[in-house]
Amino acid sequence: MSRLAEFRALEHLLAAKKSELSFIKIDPHLKREFEFEGKLRDLLAEYQFGLSDILAIRGIEDEDSKHSWSPPLPLRRFRARQCKYYRNPYTGEMVEAKSTLNKTLQLWMQQYGREEVKRWATVWY
Template sequence: MSRLAEFRALEQQLAAQLAELESLKNDDGLKREIEFEKKLRDLLGEYGYSLRNIVAILDPQATARSTAPAPIADRGTRKPRQLKVYKNPHSGEIIETKGGNHKRLKEWKSKYRSQEVDSWRTQ
């Protein structure tokens, strides 16, 4: 789409939104809601209450439901990783690791293939 076409499309969208805004400004129902909200906020300010206080008064369980943390499943402790020992038959070098993120082990796997290095495991 060219920049000019994009500009015109956005201009049309803006004109439609402005027309919708004007129709909402003239809506009696919206005017009543705005007036109600303004009066309610003034009243809350006069008595020093917030909307949360009003919700707590009208529905005491609502605050208990919203503030209570969700129950966390008992994850327990993770079992320790098993120690793996690799012995390189070419150099006689031994590597002991609990994970696969060992620098030297990765070098061996890239040089000799993973399957061959896995066959070097002694434990």
């Protein structure tokens, strides 16, 4: 691979990751996790504990719970389909869909083409 082709491939990858990062930044679950982490750190500072202290406490609890019986988890037969988030770069509109049968996605596919719309997708875990 030539250096120019490698450069362009990396540039394309960087643009894709920036787009994915912009989706993740607006995720309400991420905001809740940041809020929880901040409150947890404040609480640890208030009681003068560190993360190692909490892990040590948690480790003791885990050893005790090894001996207790718990019922087996039920097996899932089918995996749930993941939600994909599509962001139209021309209008900034976002759509959450599990398949391409979504009405808005269908309109976008007619207007911009199927392959173009597929490139707009990101998956949040």
